[in-house]
Amino acid sequence: GAVVSQHPSRVICKSGTSVKIECRSLDFQATTMFWYRQFPKQSLMLMATSNEGSKATYEQGVEKDKFLINHASLTLSTLTVTSAHPEDSSFYICSAGGGDRGGRAFFGQGTRLTVV
Amino acid sequence: AQSVTQPDIHITVSEGASLELRCNYSYGATPYLFWYVQSPGQGLQLLLKYFSGDTLVQGIKGFEAEFKRSQSSFNLRKPSVHWSDAAEYFCAVAYNNNDMRFGAGTRLTVKP
Numbered sequence: 001g002a003v004v005s006q007h008p009s010r011v012i013c014k015s016g017t018s019v020k021i022e023c024r025s026l027d028f029q030a031t032t033m034f035w036y037r038q039f040p041k042q043s044l045m046l047m048a049t050s051n052e053g054s055k056a057t058y059e060q061g062v063e064k065d066k067f068l069i070n071h072a073s074l075t076l077s078t079l080t081v082t083s084a085h086p087e088d089s090s091f092y093i094c095s096a097g098g099g100d101r102g103g104r105a106f107f108g109q110g111t112r113l114t115v116v
Numbered sequence: 117a118q119s120v121t122q123p124d125i126h127i128t129v130s131e132g133a134s135l136e137l138r139c140n141y142s143y144g145a146t147p148y149l150f151w152y153v154q155s156p157g158q159g160l161q162l163l164l165k166y167f168s169g170d171t172l173v174q175g176i177k178g179f180e181a182e183f184k185r186s187q188s189s190f191n192l193r194k195p196s197v198h199w200s201d202a203a204e205y206f207c208a209v210a211y212n213n214n215d216m217r218f219g220a221g222t223r224l225t226v227k228p
Binding site: 093097098107 | 150152154156157159160162165204206208210215216218221223
């Protein structure tokens with residue numbers, strides 16, 4: 001299967017700072033990337049969908065000014081958590097799809113963000 | 117290492133036939149278990165989840181899954197498949213508050 005690399009796997013930051021999470025498709029061109037957030041003991045929540053070269057589509061209730069998503073190339077999408085607060089501490093995971101992969105999606109390893 | 121295995125990459129069934137998608141996990145204790153479905157270009161949709169209690173879980177769209185501790189399995193079933201069920205299905209596990217891990221997915225094709 002395809003490889004999607006998400007970095008960093010874990011990050012601890014101070015409240016008020018910003019954190020950038022990268023999601024790279026290593027062996028295919030990902031025309032679409034999804035960003036999810038996992039809440040404890042709950043399923044994933046889709047935050048936004050990004051298509052290469054266009055603005056991300058955010059789900060209802062997700063602050064687009066706080067969670068900045070950039071999908072500037074077919075192999076890289078970034079999620080920046082701006083002015084992070086402890087309540088932003090969570091597990092964030094991306095998935096990439098499209099290109100020559102027939103609509104299949106492949107997941108990154110996830111990023112555990114802890115805001116102190 | 118913690119792992120989630122979906123042995124079948126691609127399954128084809130006829131419309132109206134029954135379906136079973138397999139999922140095995142390697143955690144030592146019972147994790148939280150999930151099944152998601154993804155249609156092309158769409159985000160994941162939660163079909164069902166198991167945390168505790170009754171080992172047979174009912175989900176949306178007529179799907180159910182059964183947790184079998186002895187087999188470390190959480191297979192997804194549907195008695196009669198509809199053409200609209202064609203999609204990719206992901207099994208996922210999370211242990212306590214640990215991070216979610218996904219299987220590689222199973223692509224379901226439905227024949228008329």
